[in-house]
Amino acid sequence: MGIFSFLFGGNLKAQSDNNTDADNRELYDLTKEQIQFINKNAETGHQFLMKYSAFNEQKKFEFKYLDEALVNWKKSNEFAKEKPEKVIGFLGAVFGNKIVEELNFEWKIITDQYGTDYCVINENGQKNMLIAFPFSSAEKSVYENRPDSFVKIYQYLVKELNKN
Secondary structure, X not given: OOHHHHHHOOOOOOOEEOOOOHHHOEEEOOOHHHHHHHHHHHHHHHHHHHHHOOOOOOOOOOOHHHHHHHXXXXXXXXXXXXXXXXXXXXXXXXXXXXHHHHHOOEEEEEEEOOEEEEEEEEOOOOOOOEEEOHHHXXXXXXXXXXXXXXXXXXXXXHHHXXXX
16 A cells, blocks of 8 residues: 555555556645645654665765665664654655755646556656656555665656656
């Protein structure tokens, strides 16, 4: 179940998508509560990154810290370590916010044939809009063996942006 599904009853959607089935897609701006949810998770996510990766406030953020933190969290034998659903929220919020910040995307809610989910989107006058799903990506990274998935998704987005 995706983080959006968990909170709002939507279904999962694939990690990223080009403009297929655009006629069946609806995009919505985030509500104040949804923005607060992302910001709260991102704030706690930075603490999570400092706990489980080499990231600290003096270092420039790199997407590798998301993958590193996830690997170290999975290896941790700490009795009271964070629950998977929380980690999905932390990593998804940081991942999405950094895509927004670095690649000029914006957060939206998407509803299509797959359900409803948070997404980040770049419509920057491109022939095909570019969409990524930070929370769904984080969920798949937590529950499936996907090494370096955050870095790979970021690199894919950069590559696609550079095509246009």
